[in-house]
Amino acid sequence: MPTERITFPGHDGTELAARLDLPEGPHLATALFAHCFTCSKDIPAARRIAARLAAMGIAVLRFDFTGLGHSAGEFANTDFSSNVADLLKAAEYLGGRGMAPALLIGHSLGGAAVIRAAGRIDSVKAVVTLGAPHDPEHVTHNFADALPEIAEKGVAPVNLGGRAFCISQAFVEDVRGEKLDAALHDMKAALLVMHAPRDAVVGIDNATRIFQAKKHPKSFVTLDTADHLISRGADAEYAAEVIAAWARRYVDLAPVAPPAGAPEGIVRVTEADPEGFLQDIQSGPDHHLLADEPRSVGGTDRGLSPYGLVSAGLGACTAMTIRMYARRKGWPLTGVSVDICHDKAHAQDAESGGQQGKIDRFTRKIRLSGGLDDDQRARLLEIADKCPVHRTLSHGARVDSTLVDPEG
Template identity: 70%
Template sequence: MPTERISFNSRTGDRLAARLDLPEGPVLATALFAHCFTCSKDIPAARRIAARLAAMGFAVLRFDFTGLGHSEGEFANTTFTSNVEDLIAAAEYLADRQLAPDLLIGHSLGGAAVLRARADIPSARGVVTLGAPFDLGHVTHHFDAALSEIEAKGKAEVTLGGRPFVIGKEFVDDIRAEALEPAIEGLKAALLVLHAPLDETVSIDNAASIFTAAKHPKSFITLDDADHLISRAEDAEYAAEVIAAWAKRYIDMAPPAPPPGAPEGVLRVTEADPDGFLQDVQSGPHHHALADEPLAYGGTNRGMSPYGFVSAGLGACTSMTLRMYARRKGWPLESISVDISHDKVHAQDALPSGPAKIDQFTRRIRLSGPLSDEQRSKLLEIADKCPVHRTLEAGARVVTSLATSDPLEE
């Protein structure tokens, strides 16, 4: 996944640090990601969700709010309203690059911010919240013990997530005065609410209130036993897959015309986990799968193995070929199933140097329906004419080259 390190000006003139994650191919849509309270653009959930969306054709901008991460400014001087203004500045930066955001994604307090900012980001056709609060006053629960000092002195230092932060009275007053319901009612965009029922930081009641206040189209998906920070890789990946699948209903992600000689377009495989073997397999904007290795071979077993995909291609092609033939003949073929197993077997004549192993795919076909013995025999013969079968038996030529380092130059 190519990533650009960029910066842009907030509305108060501070430089905000950001990363623009790009797909390794054409940009089909753009997403703007807002991180959680006192977090940063680089927390694991943000990185993983951005990586998965980039593999699906999204350009994803994630940035540090003023005074956090690598961004300039004093956190003590920020408010919820200033966070919303940072989001609008980020959207304006994207629009200047002809990448106006189609989708706004916000995690925790960032989710509340994208709900509030949508009215000022007209290009956004979808809004996604992850563990977002409806009642912003819940944020003060993180520093209840310091509220009296904040009221008396105008600010106080608190410890959040093991790090010191200065919270100002203006921030507290701002979140207490903020009412999200009017912004949600007037969202004028499709809404996806993602929340974990066991979230101990922001209760599931907040998600129910956001969903109830919103007008259709709206969707509510549980994140099951995920924690508030969505720290587990599998939870972040699930969230990203749900977001991408949902967004396609509301965002035009039509790909450009396929290149000459590739009528089905280019199938792109992108590494999803550099510490393991997990791969994103993306065929155009509509078809996504995972490839992996079994646990015994160092993988995480979250997708079929590469040989599993080859076997799937043979089985699917066989079934389709039989259906097309029986349909053309008008035969009473009711259903088809194909079992494929793959193994390496010895072949004495495979190489001039002596015994070697070749790949063997064993195929077992089940045909249902009142077919005659002659019809069944003919269909078994037709199975050997399936294009993938012929490719495997005849062999294929693989032409390999190195791509340019910058996908935008391709």
């Protein structure tokens, strides 16, 4: 996954540090990610979600809010409103590159920020919140013991997650005065609310209130046993997959013209887990699936195996070919199902002219439903052998491989 390290001016002109995660294949759409309170663009959840979306063709800009991570400025001088203003500057930067964001994703307080910002970014078609509070004031629960000192002195240090931050009274007053119901009520973009029932930092009742305040279109998906930071890789990957699938309903994905000689376009396979076998498979703007290996051989069993995909192609092509023939003949075929089993067979047993070793064997069982006579059923069995994938597997194919520049 190509990643650009960039900077752009924030709400007060200070430089904000960002990463732009780009698809290795066609760029279908752009998302803007807002991190959680006092977090950064580089927390595991942000990195994992951005990586998976990029593998699915969606570029993701994730940046550090003013005074956090690698961004310039003083955190003590920021508040919720400045976070929203930073988001607007990030969207402006993307627009200047011809990549105006169609999708906003916000984690925790970042979720509240994207709700507030969505109506002010014309290109936004869909918004996703992850563990977001209904009221931004909720974050003050993290430093409730320090509120009297902050009120008395105007600013005071607090410890959040083992790190020291200076929180100002202006920040406290800003989040106390911020209500999201009006922004949710007026939001034109579709909304996906994602929340974990066991979130101990932001209770799931917040998700309920966000969902109820928004008009349709809206969706709610539970993150099951995830923690507030979505720290487990499997939870972050699940969130990314759901976001990508859901967003396709509402985000206009850029069309991809197939290259010459490839009428169906390019199928791109990208490694999703360098320590395992999980693969992202993207075919044009509309089709995404996973490939993996069974757990017994070190995979995570989250997708079909490579031979499973080949078997699926053979089965699908068989059923389509039978259906097309029966339709053309006007025969009463009401249903087709195909079972495929792949294994290795001794070459001699497969009547391959005395060759040594083993060859691949696909066993195909075809079920035909409807009022077909014996001659029609026999003919459709013959037609199954004429499906293009069957012919490819039977006659062989040539595979030409070359190394290309990773940036290409």
